[in-house]
Amino acid sequence: MDANRNIQQLRPAPSPAMLQILIALHNDSEAISPLEMLVGQRLNLTAFCAVLNALPNVAAPMVRALAPGIAAFLRQDYPTMLAEEENGLLPALRRRLLLGDDLDQVIDQLIDEHQRDRQQASSLASRCEEVATGVDDDDLVVLCAALRSFAEHQRRHLAWEDATILPLAQVRLTADDLARWHKAMCRRN
Incomplete structure (x- = not known):
């Protein structure tokens, strides 16, 4: 029993600074635009990718302990972010494209990639479980x-999205676009 307690004490705990960052990323305040919320989801994905990248250096028991959380992220958080891009960001941006932007094919390619990524995420989630x-x-x-x-x-x-899609969205999406997107986002969640 004492050995179990000692192991429990050795587990890394999130630092107060990291907890503050995580709370800020999950703030669903009405004052935050849907584009900012999406950026927060993308930051979560970046942090998640860092965890995945470190897994080969982690002992098997820790990987097994992380596996349910990884599966949950792949089944819930990741598809939610993709859906928000496909149902919120990309349609709003597509409406604001100008003749010389030539991004319709890029948007279609992103949606195709998302479909393949969803399938891979689901398969990986099953393996993690x-x-x-x-x-x-x-x-x-x-x-x-x-x-x-x-x-x-x-x-x-x-x-790729950071270089092509998000900068254009920040410039082109109007307050009305963001308000419509926010209402639709609330209905989806």
Whole structure:
């Protein structure tokens, strides 16, 4: 029993600064625009990718302990962010494109990538749920590599959107666009 208590005391706890950051990212205040909320979700995905990237360096028991949370993020948070991009950001931005923007194909490509990414996230979530119940270490190594690959793809995807979509959205979306998007976002959530 004392050994269990000692292990419990050694678990890393979020720092007060990290808790403050997480609270700010999850603030659903009406004063925050839907674009800012989406940026917060994207920051969460960036942090999640950092966790996935570190998994190959983590001992098997810790990976198993993290697996349910990873699966939950892949099943809930990740699809919610994609849906917000597809149902909120991209349609609003598409309405504001100008003749020379040539982003219709880029938006269509993003939506296609999102579909493939959703399928991969669902598959990885299922594998994480299996890991949480205990599999041999060889399967764990393969899963960690797959999660790391997913994280790398997500980082590239985010960087691409950060370079093409978000700057244009910040310039083109009007207050009315953001208000409509916010109302629709509230209905979806």
